[in-house]
Structure formats: structure tokens, C-alpha cells
Amino acid sequence: MSDRPATPDLEACRTLLRGGSLSFHAASLLLPARIRNPATALYAFCRVADDEVDEGADKDAAVERLAHRLDRAYAGQPQNHPVDRAFADMIATHAIPRTLPDALIEGLAWDAAGRRHDTIAEARAYAARVAGAVGAMMTLIMGRRDAESLAAACDLGIAMQFTNIARDVGEDARQGRLYLPLDWLGEAGIDPGDFLGDPRFSPALARVVARLLDEAERFYERAGSGISRLPLDCQPGIQAARMIYRAIGRTLARDGYDSIAARARVSGRRKLGLAALALARTGLPALRLPPLPCAETRFLIDAAAVPVREPIGPGARVIMLIDRLERTDRIIRRPEHPLSNLGSRLSGDFACPP
Structure with missing residues (x-):
């Protein structure tokens, strides 16, 4: 992902972030494209995860769905969603240990509780x-x-x-x-x-x-x-x-x-x-x-x-x-x-x- 041009999935991630993550958007303009693209996939997944727990009526179920999405991403079979596909590509390309996104989901579970x-x-x-x-x-x-x-x-x-x-x-x-x-x-x-x-x-x-x-x-x-x-x-x-x-x-x-x-x-x-x-x-x-x-x-x-x-x-x-x-x-x-x-x-x- 890092050296390739932005894909439609990445463009979808970028559009998602442009609407609300203004500080990330401002800082990301100073990052080289090889970093900005995978960083966009990462922050888009974080945004989706946060919104799912924050806005969901059943927060425990939202946390379970996020864990399942991580399972699929790490199995190389991401959910059919641009953010999931871009995130799965990013974690594979950059060898991101599962402990790190698991920790993020655990923090969101604390919020849910x-x-x-x-x-x-x-x-x-x-x-x-x-x-x-x-x-x-x-x-x-x-x-x-x-x-x-x-x-x-x-x-x-x-x-x-x-x-x-x-x-x-x-x-x-x-x-x-x-x-x-x-x-x-x-x-x-x-x-x-x-x-x-x-x-x-x-x-x-x-x-x-x-x-x-x-x-x-x-x-x-x-x-x-x-x-x-x-x-x-x-x-x-x-x-x-x-x-x-x-x-x-x-x-x-x-x-x-x-x-x-x-x-x-x-x-x-x-x-x-x-x-x-x-x-x-x-x-x-x-x-x-x-x-x-x-x-x-x-x-x-x-x-x-x-x-x-x-x-x-x-x-x-x-x-x-x-x-x-x-x-x-x-x-x-x-x-x-x-x-x-x-x-x-x-x-x-x-x-x-x-």
C-alpha cells in the first residue's frame, strides 16, 4: 500500500476523515504519500470503530462486531467495506501485531462499559x-x-x-x-x-x-x-x-x-x-x-x-x-x-x- 497510488478504498477512507478529523487531516498533509496512505487507512478504521461503539444502541454488541472485523482483517478476509479492506492491506503490509488494535478495541470496550x-x-x-x-x-x-x-x-x-x-x-x-x-x-x-x-x-x-x-x-x-x-x-x-x-x-x-x-x-x-x-x-x-x-x-x-x-x-x-x-x-x-x-x-x- 505504501508506495502505490491511492485506491478507491483509500479515497473512501480519506473522505470519511475529511468530515471530522480536522487535526489529523492538517497534520497528514505534511506526511509523505507512502506514509499518508496507510495512516489514512489506520485512522479511518479508528474512526469507524469509535463511531460504532459511541453511536450504537447495544455497545457490547458493537465491541463484539469490531473484534469480529479484526478477526477477518487478520485472516486476510476483511469485511466488504472500504475501510476494512484498506485496514487489512495496511496491517499485512506493515506487519502490525494484533496486540495493538486489540488494545484499541479494549479501550473502546471500557468506554462501552x-x-x-x-x-x-x-x-x-x-x-x-x-x-x-x-x-x-x-x-x-x-x-x-x-x-x-x-x-x-x-x-x-x-x-x-x-x-x-x-x-x-x-x-x-x-x-x-x-x-x-x-x-x-x-x-x-x-x-x-x-x-x-x-x-x-x-x-x-x-x-x-x-x-x-x-x-x-x-x-x-x-x-x-x-x-x-x-x-x-x-x-x-x-x-x-x-x-x-x-x-x-x-x-x-x-x-x-x-x-x-x-x-x-x-x-x-x-x-x-x-x-x-x-x-x-x-x-x-x-x-x-x-x-x-x-x-x-x-x-x-x-x-x-x-x-x-x-x-x-x-x-x-x-x-x-x-x-x-x-x-x-x-x-x-x-x-x-x-x-x-x-x-x-x-x-x-x-x-x-x-
Whole structure:
């Protein structure tokens, strides 16, 4: 799938995503076609899976149907639907272990059961399934199967999911859903039942939302160093996704953490500015070493990673960093590097946050 032109099935997937996954659509424009096509198949399946559980009258039956669709996709006999066919092609082409989409379906099953999270660790376990697993699959699509790259991708998934939770507190509550850690709510003096019965903003709720965004920031930082491990032409798209979602949290912070009255958004102009900044950061080396997997994502990394045969000591890492700095200098001067023609590709005066 990766090197072939878009098929009618992929075009159907693209149309599906164009209607609602605006942040993915914006970031995907910076991905090369060899990555954008399988990524489109992946996100279309995620969208269909989420909608089936979210909108279905019988949520348990919806989860069972999704598991059956996975069975057929992995057997090479996908359901007769463009998304299923494109997804089956993608998992076969990129050797996606079944553990990863199974984890996604498990997270959706938790949603179907109305499961709440007593602690931030439980919230991380949920985010690992519904978002970290997707990040791991994207990393495999981009041709990286080492534990450090996968760990960083899972961290980015957790960060983005925590941003979603913080942004959607009011919308979720009005539908009877609550994803904030219950122990944090208790410490803030917020009764979950009372809050769901009458979702209102308060300084106490602001503190809980701010706390969750602080946790998201920690994972955005952890994920940042992994982007430089990706293929050069993949870095702008992933960096843009990271920056756009991070900007949602910062917009919410500027609004006083009130996600009850309104849903924080990032304007199209700002997204374009962040995309330009993502291009500018392409090829730059990471000064921090990628993190080890957190406990909640380790099962994903264990399922997908191919071990590095020779351990790398501290001295070798320093040499590799110096070499990377020198190579980055040479890379930026190449005609094919995104920065070589940045001026002709982007125009306007973008006000980008630091």
C-alpha cells in the first residue's frame, strides 16, 4: 500500500476523515504519500470503530462486531467495506501485531462499559489503549520498530488523549461520561454524581483540569525526543500533530481551564503557523535521550518492538550525538530538505508560540 497510488478504498477512507478529523487531516498533509496512505487507512478504521461503539444502541454488541472485523482483517478476509479492506492491506503490509488494535478495541470496550478511572494510573492505562496503541501502529508504518521510538509514540498518544479529556470535560459530562481521575476530583471536593447531574465550571474543577494538562505536558516533553528518530520526511507531520494538540491545551489554559462553557480550538491560521514551525524543526537532533516505556504502555512496546542487538553505552551515545549534529548541518543544505524551499512553500507572517 505504501508506495502505490491511492485506491478507491483509500479515497473512501480519506473522505470519511475529511468530515471530522480536522487535526489529523492538517497534520497528514505534511506526511509523505507512502506514509499518508496507510495512516489514512489506520485512522479511518479508528474512526469507524469509535463511531460504532459511541453511536450504537447495544455497545457490547458493537465491541463484539469490531473484534469480529479484526478477526477477518487478520485472516486476510476483511469485511466488504472500504475501510476494512484498506485496514487489512495496511496491517499485512506493515506487519502490525494484533496486540495493538486489540488494545484499541479494549479501550473502546471500557468506554462501552462506562468505566471510570480511580487514579491517574488508570487514566494512563485507558489512554495507552485508545491513543498509545495508535501511536505505536503509526511508528510501525513509518518503519521504526525499536523500543525507544515506540515508547515515545505511546507517550505522544497519552499526551494527546489527556488533552482531549481536558478539552471535552463539559461535552462528556453532558453525555454522562467522566474521564477525570476520581481521586483528583475527591481531593478537589467535587462529587462525581453531583457534577454529572449538573456540570458546572468552578475553581476546583479548573485545578483538576490544570493538573491533567500538566500531566499531558510531561508526556509531550517525553515524546519530543523520539521525533528525531523518525525518517526525515515523517518528522514534520508528527511534530505538527504534537504541536497542534499541545496548543489546544495551552488555549484551554488561557481560557482559565473552563472546558464546560466552550470547547478549546486552534484556528486554521495558527495550525498553519505551527505546521511551518514543525517544518523548521525537521532534522534537528534531540538533546535528551528517549524515555523508557511507562508501565501502562510496556505491553504495547513488548508486542511491537524488535530488540537492538548491541547495547549502546554512554560514550557511544555522545559520539552519535556529535555525528548527528554534523549530519543535520549537511542535511539542511540538501535541495530535498523541507527547509531548502521553505520560503517558496509558506508565505505570510505567522505568529508562532515558543
